[in-house]
Amino acid sequence: MKLLVGIDVSSEKLDTCFLDSEDHVLLEVSLPNTIVGASKIKEHILRLNASVHYDRIIVGMEATSVYSFHPSTFLAQDDELKALSVEVVVMNPKAIHRFKGLFDEDKTDEIDAYRIADFLRFDRFNVSLLKEEQYMALQRLTRSRYQLICQLTEMKQHFLENLYYKCNALTKEIDTSVFGSTMMDLLTDSMSLDEIADMPLEELAAFLQEKGRGRFSNPDKLAKSISKAIRDSYRLGKVMQNSVDVVLASYAMMIQTLRREIKVLDNAIQNLIITLPESKSLLSIPxxxxxxxxxxxxxxxxxERFEDEAKIAKYAGLYWKRKQSGNFESERTVMTRTGNHYxxxxxxxxxxxxxxxxPVYREYYLKKYHEVPKHQHKRALVLTARKLVRMVDVLLRNHQLYAPERSV
Known part of the structure; x- marks a missing residue:
């Protein structure tokens, strides 16, 4: 006999259904999403088990943003529940949603909790998403970094959009990034485009060298390119020019701020990653x-939470569904893009x-790149990532360091 505990988690409540393997509802309660509510769930589990002595106890809930973290961690780490070998699983909400779709019924928190417990009866749920504390701490840093990278990319896109108003020929003429500190200072400086264009090339080149601290290999060529781009660009009216200058300066400040914050996160990540022994395996990969x-x-x-590298790839969304019917086998398959996008x-x-x-991965990338006429880079890169999953799995599972393939 199994005891199945389905918890529908929200920011305020833990709607809980206690079900046995014979589909008998033993108890339905609504508790606060606090340590008091989670402790009540624990007490109910201990009380029900004391009278029946279940062979297996499973507690399941959906991965609902940050709301499921505290109750799942509390129940998984409790010593009394550990002594009973209680399994705590956090499941993909899509799997629960598809299961609920089989039944024509209302949607309420109580029904949702029952269906989660009912889903556990079939024992078809995937591996638990619970991790130890050091992995969760590292995850906070890496996910925050990802979000800042997305914001930085968006800021750069807006900067380029407004830069086109100010100097539409600039990105075509120069062979350096407009997001370097020197170019950002030049484009957001108090000087107008006409003033920059009227500067002697020697003076503009000297300005670039001074601002760039001598990092430009050919400042004279860059000065000529900037001057030509300004002469070839359209001119804005005074009112429009002032507005664009304010916007460019604002985005430039946000880009610089995001870069600084990303560096702060990078330092924190570097300090934490060295405490995890398995990091040496991945850091050994060129x-x-x-x-x-x-x-x-x-x-x-x-x-070890994953059975093999195929499960890791599917968890990451690097997975292509097979389409077959009768004698037909589709040659065109689309990547699922489900799973953990981080x-x-x-x-x-x-x-x-x-x-x-x-070199081995470069050769594989080029091979996949030349197989198709469209979307070559994206396709080749995700296939290379899928190949990388196999190596990551082997190195982490066997605690090995990377060794390049020997040439014959």
Whole structure:
């Protein structure tokens, strides 16, 4: 006999249904999402088990943002529940949603809790998403970094959009990034475009060298390119010009702020990743540094939670569904893009870096790149990331360091 505990978690409540393996509802309660409410659930489990002595006790809930973290962690780490070998699983909400779709019924918190417990009866749930504290702490840093990177990308896009109003020919003429500190100072400075264009080339080149601290290899060529771009660009009216200058200065400040905050997170990630012994395995791969290694480890947790590398790939969304019916086998399959998008992001970014540093992965990328006429880079990169998953799984599971393939 099994005891199945389904918990519908929200920010304020823990609607709980206690069900046995014969589909008998033993108890339905609504408790606050606090340590008091979680303790009540524990008490009910201990009381029900004292009279029946269940062979297996499973507590399940959906992964509802941050709301499921505290109750799942409390129930999984409680010593009395550990003594009963209570299993605490946090499930993908999509799986529960598809299961509920089989029944024509209302949607309430009480019904949701019952269906979660009912789903546990079939024993078809995936591995638990619970991780130890150090992995969760690292995850807070890597996910926050990902969000800042997304914000930085958006800020750069808006900056380029407004820069086109001010000097539409600039990005076509120059061969350096407009997001360097020197170019940002020049574009958001109090000088107008006409004033920059009227500067002698020697003076503009000297200005670039001074601001760039001598990092430009050919400042004279860059000065000529900037001057030509300004002469070829449209001119704005005074009112429009003032507005665009204010917007550019605002975005430039936000870009610089985000860069500083990302560096702060990078330092914190580097200090924490060295405390995890498995990080040495990933850091031994050419092209993977502390940030990419931390992003992968933080989302995976203990690799033993997954049966094999195929489960890791599916969890990351690097998975292509097979389409077959009768004698028909579709040659065109689409990547699912479900699963953990944070893990997928760090795997794809790491694959791009490994591809540039490891000849075997570079050769594989180029092979996949030339197989199709469309979306070549994106397709080749995600396939390279899928190949990287196999190596990550082997290194973490066997506690090995990376060794490049020997040439014959």
């Amino acid at each position: 092209g993977i540094g502390p940030v990419y290694a931390a992003g992968i480890i933080a989302e995976l947790g203990q690799v 893990l997928r992001y760090y795997l794809v970014e790491a694959a791009g870096s490994v591809m540039r540093n490891e």
